[in-house]
Amino acid sequence: AQTVTQSQPEMSVQEAETVTLSCTYDTSESNYYLFWYKQPPSRQMILVIRQEAYKQQNATENRFSVNFQKAAKSFSLKISDSQLGDTAMYFCAFMRYSGGGADGLTFGKGTHLIIQP
Amino acid sequence: GAVVSQHPSWVICKSGTSVKIECRSLDFQATTMFWYRQFPKQSLMLMATSNEGSKATYEQGVEKDKFLINHASLTLSTLTVTSAHPEDSSFYICSASDSGRQSSYNSPLHFGNGTRLTVT
Numbered sequence: 001a002q003t004v005t006q007s008q009p010e011m012s013v014q015e016a017e018t019v020t021l022s023c024t025y026d027t028s029e030s031n032y033y034l035f036w037y038k039q040p041p042s043r044q045m046i047l048v049i050r051q052e053a054y055k056q057q058n059a060t061e062n063r064f065s066v067n068f069q070k071a072a073k074s075f076s077l078k079i080s081d082s083q084l085g086d087t088a089m090y091f092c093a094f095m096r097y098s099g100g101g102a103d104g105l106t107f108g109k110g111t112h113l114i115i116q117p
Numbered sequence: 118g119a120v121v122s123q124h125p126s127w128v129i130c131k132s133g134t135s136v137k138i139e140c141r142s143l144d145f146q147a148t149t150m151f152w153y154r155q156f157p158k159q160s161l162m163l164m165a166t167s168n169e170g171s172k173a174t175y176e177q178g179v180e181k182d183k184f185l186i187n188h189a190s191l192t193l194s195t196l197t198v199t200s201a202h203p204e205d206s207s208f209y210i211c212s213a214s215d216s217g218r219q220s221s222y223n224s225p226l227h228f229g230n231g232t233r234l235t236v237t
Binding site: 108 | 149151153155159160162163166176208210212226228230231
C-alpha cells in the first residue's frame with residue numbers, strides 16, 4: 001500500500017508571489033505516476049500537473065512546476081506569479097502503474113491555499 | 118475534452134432508503150471507473166474500482182453489500198447506497214479513464230462533478 005503526506009493544512013500568500021506546496025509519499029512500487037489536483041469551492045477536481053516516476057525531468061505547466069525527488073519520495077508543487085483564482089484545495093495524488101490502464105488514486109489530505117489580494 | 122457526467126449533483130433521502138448515483142463518460146469509453154468518497158474538509162478516499170462487465174473491486178473497509186456498483190456498459194457505472202443512514206452523508210465522486218488510450222499516462226483520469234448525499 002502507498003501513503004501520501006501533505007504536511008501543510010493551509011497556506012496563505014500574497015497575489016503575484018511564488019508558493020511551494022509540499023508532498024511526500026511512500027511506496028514499494030518502482031513505476032508510478034504522481035499528480036497535483038486542484039479542488040475549488042465547486043469541488044470539481046482539476047488536474048494541475050502530472051509526473052511519471054521514470055522521467056527525471058520535472059514536469060512544468062505554465063505557472064506550475066514540480067520538484068520531483070524520487071529517491072527522497074518528494075513531489076512538491078511550485079506556483080509562480082500566484083493569482084486569486086489559484087485559491088483552492090490542492091491534493092497530491094499517487095497512482096501505481098497497472099500495465100493495462102489507469103488505477104485508483106491515493107490522495108494526500110490536501111493543502112488549502114489562499115491567495116490574498 | 119473528455120467529459121464525465123455525474124447525476125444527480127445532490128440528493129436528500131430518508132434513512133433506510135436507497136439512492137442511486139450515475140457516472141457517465143460522454144465522449145469516450147471507459148472499461149474502468151473509480152468511486153471516491155469525500156467527507157467535509159477531508160481528502161478523497163477510493164471506495165471501489167468499477168470494471169465493465171465484471172464485479173467491482175472494493176477497498177478494505179468498504180461494505181460491498183451497502184455500496185452496490187454496477188458497470189453494465191462502457192459508458193455507465195452506477196453506485197447504489199442501500200439502506201442509507203446519516204453517517205453515509207458525504208460527497209461521492211467518480212472518475213473514468215479513456216480505454217482507447219494505450220497507456221496510463223495517455224489516459225488521464227477524468228472526474229465527474231460529484232454528488233452530495235444527505236441522509237436525514
